[in-house]
Amino acid sequence: MSIRHGLLALLERGPRYGSQLRTEFESRTGSTWPLNVGQVYTTLGRLERDGMVVQDSEDTAGHSLYAITDEGREELRSWYGAPVDRTSPARDELAIKLAMAVGAPGVDIRAVIQAQRHHTVKAMQDYTRLKAQALDSGPADRDEVAWLLVLEQLIFQAEAEARWLDHCESRLVRLAAAATTDPAPAPPVKPRAKNRR
Structure with missing residues (x-):
């Protein structure tokens, strides 16, 4: 920003x-x-x-x-x-957290996703409540319109994050299902020890 x-x-x-x-x-x-x-x-x-x-x-x-x-x-x-440059996106802590949690020992990534989804949906509800209050306050001046634009961006961003979290969870479920249906690799064959006389 x-x-x-x-x-x-x-x-x-x-x-x-x-x-x-x-x-x-x-x-x-x-x-x-x-x-x-x-x-x-x-x-x-x-x-x-x-x-x-x-x-x-x-x-x-x-x-x-x-x-x-x-x-x-x-x-x-x-x-x-000029358009806002998206070629070097800002680091997103949530994306980094999920990327690091995949396969990390002792981390239940589905629990991480659920906790974030709960937080994201609550934030979206809070933003929507603030938007309703702003719209109920009557005619908007320049600062109120600016605030509404920011609020709506935050709402859309939270909606997109919730959809992305749903996508992440479904991808992980598919990957887990695929891992259980793949045959386990055969154990490596040990060479026989030669008898020494």
Whole structure:
């Protein structure tokens, strides 16, 4: 997830200071990806170094306000216009866990899958409940629409994960069934010892 581009998008709406950017970022994403203020200021420092933002002025409380530059706007437009690259997918802890659990001694992989499925379905129900609450609250402003988009992505992602877990379980059942129907390999024949006289 690009914090860099998220901050540029917020700055395009006008100058902001770090804590304000953090609050608006979390509001827009429903605190799905919490930021700490140090992360925001580190990213602002890099953006400033790269000519994407400048310290514009201070507000009445003495906070340094950052503003997007023309280079920052161009970077933001490029980001909006380019598809998200899927050629180097992020590491997925669940996929790694299941890959390592296959054949691991003492690990009941079906129990691992069941525990994850329970967690995934509960998360999907929670996200769906949050979506219903958001829709019941009346007309949506820009931040509420953004939050709904994030929630719907989380719901679809949880649905896909549940389907994938079903697939993993059925594959393991087929593999186990195939292993029990295959004849066991014959034990190796030991060469006879020659009689010595």
